[in-house]
Amino acid sequence: MPFLKILLVEDSPADSRLLWEMLRDSGIKGRFALDPAVTLKEAISQLSSKKFDLVLLDLMLPDSAGLDTFRAVHKACPDVPVVLLTGLSDENLAARAVREGAQDYLVKGQVDPATLVRSMRYAVERHVAERSFRPSPKLSEEGKKLCPDMVGSSDELKEVRSLIETVARTSNTSVLIMGETGTGKELVANSIHFLSSRRYGPFIKLNCSAIPDTLMEAEMFGYEKGAFTDAKQSKKGLFELADGGTIFLDEIGDMDIRLQPKLLQILENRTLRKLGGVSDVKIDVRVIAATNVELAEMVREKRFREDLYYRLNVMVIGLPPLRERKEDIVLLAEHFMDENAPLEGQEGQIRKLTPETAAVLSEYNWPGNIRELKNVIERAMILAGPDEIRPEHLHITGGQEPAPAARPGAPQYSMDMSLEELEKAHIKNVLEKTGGNITHASKVLGISRYTLREKLKKYGLREAENA
Ligand SMILES: Nc1ncnc2c1ncn2[C@@H]1O[C@H](COP(=O)(O)OP(=O)(O)OP(=O)(O)O)[C@@H](O)[C@H]1O
Ligand SMILES: [Mg+2]
Structure with missing residues (x-):
């Protein structure tokens, strides 16, 4: 790790001291300089007069609080990576700041020197790509994009959010996400990964219905050289590639019943046996599975193993269909409108739904759930151009696509x-x-x-x- 010039923005002397001690005791001992600032004003002035490699930033300062603190610092020096130091109570804020460009956040009192250094190294790595660090899997831009706020104010969605936060605090518990198509299962899986301590590790997605059963075993568990005729050399499976991170098994109900014992072995013993292998490989992954079918029913029909079902069923996150949380519809629609880049020449204009449009959206039953809503809004924005979105731009008529005009x-x-x-x-x-x-x-x-x-x-x- 190169020599690091760090700006520590922290108003609590006790917290500053603790951090300093952690750095002193960590692997980068003697290879950093720490400049302190106790207010936002002081921080900005330091940033404009000196060059830093990294900012460690407390969000709650005497002259600024919350996201504004981060925004001000980020604006003053967009090129310097910022790692946030937060209390448990503002963890949510910090997660939002990460989406606005902060590199990471650390919860005070829960950080150990190793985590601190790993987070700092990762933060700097993105900015100083040419320096030689131990490569660590990165929180990709895509990862951040996939982990936006779960929009919605319904009690159902609040419950989902709180479950996500709860499981994100654990790192091994497997999770089963249930919900109709387009309800946000993948988004939930992403959020769990990127909010958990596994966020430095890989996030690997596998759709169990996308790969033919015959290839699935090799794909998932890998094989040893000579395991079958074409196996010229050994290959890692997706589980091994996900080591240290999270694997997302989408449409788990489609997993071949003959492969299910292998998954069970991973969940129970954290080991796997490659195809053609003679010994077990240790594996450290969190398994998140998703399904839009009733697994319990599949168990009754003997199409899904009961023991695996009970293993997965420990922590369940159920996503209600959009028609059962109508108060989220307009919020989501507005969110998707914000997300779409404004058309040229319309920057800064607020695009609105008319009250009639909001009513039509709320009454519709959304068989494709949030994904369908997103598509409808995107199309409506194109059709409406600079105008407000009116019901005729929506192209939804009580669940039926309109007949072709010509x-x-x-x-x-x-x-x-x-x-x-x-x-x-x-x-x-x-x-x-x-x-x-x-x-x-x-x-x-x-x-x-x-x-x-x-x-x-x-x-x-x-x-x-x-x-
Ligand atoms: N609460 C939410 N707030 C904002 N966007 C959301 C929310 N829930 C879902 N989305 C968006 O809706 C789309 C569909 O979500 P996602 O792909 O996670 O659904 P899914 O349940 O995995 O669907 P499928 O079963 O078809 O695979 C995505 O673009 C996702 O970002
Ligand atoms: Mg999905």
Whole structure:
């Protein structure tokens, strides 16, 4: 680790001292200089007169509190990485600051020297890429994007948020996330990972229905050289690659029942046996599984192992469908409007929903849940242009996609459509032609049924009820 010039912004002498001692006792002993500041004003003035490699920042200062403290510092020196020091009570704020660009946050009283140094190293690493650090898995930009606030004010969503925070404080408990399509299961899994102490480790996602059963075992657990004819050398499976981090098993109900004992072994003994292996490998991962089917029912039908079910069922986060938390609908819609970049020339303008639009959104039953809402809003913003979003921009009519305006079957393509819009329009046309038959449509489109289903979800389209 190179020599570090650190600005410590902290008004409590006791906390400053503790931190200083931790650094002194840590691996970077003698390789850092610490300049103190006790107010925001002092911090800004130091930052404008000297060059620092890192800021350690307490959010609660005599002359500034909360996110504003971070924003002011970040604005003064956007190029210097900031690690926040927070009390337990403002952990939420800190998590938000991380999304606004802070590198990390550490909860006072819960930090040990090793964590402190790891966090600092990671923070600096991003800014001084050319220096030689021990490589550590990074909290990717994408990771941060995937972990925005869970928007919503309903009691159901509050409960979900509090469960996320609770499990994020543990690092090994497995979690089962249940909910209909588009309710935010993946977002929850992401949030747990990035709020937990495993956030420095990898986050690996595996969709159990996307990989054919025959390849699944090798993909998940890896194999030793010679395990089968093509195994010229040994290969790590996704579980091993996720070591130190989190693995997200999406659509766990589709996991082949013959592979389930292997997952159980990981959950129970934290070991796994590679294909063709003779001994067990130790494995340190948190397993988060998600399902949109009733696993209990699958257990009754002997399609899912009961012992695995009970293992996974210890910590369950249930995501209610959007139609059961109507007060979140308008909030989410506004959130998605904020998220969309303003059109050129419209920066700074506030785009609004009319009261009629809000009413239509609230009454609709959202079979595709939040993903569908997001798609509807994105499309409506394009259609509305600079205007307010009115009901006719929504294209939802009590759960049915409106019939095509022109000759049925005639593609509605035009030169100003994006590729995504084209794809959606084409899929829609093919589906209409095939009477909503997924198998047939996927053949015409040259993609797997699974991919087609994913695309239908993505675009908020629906297959025929009895296809
Ligand atoms: N509470 C929320 N606040 C903001 N955005 C949300 C919220 N819940 C979900 N989303 C967004 O809605 C979309 C769908 O969420 P996600 O992919 O997590 O759903 P899912 O339950 O995994 O769906 P599927 O079962 O189809 O895989 C994503 O873009 C996600 O970011
Ligand atoms: Mg998902």
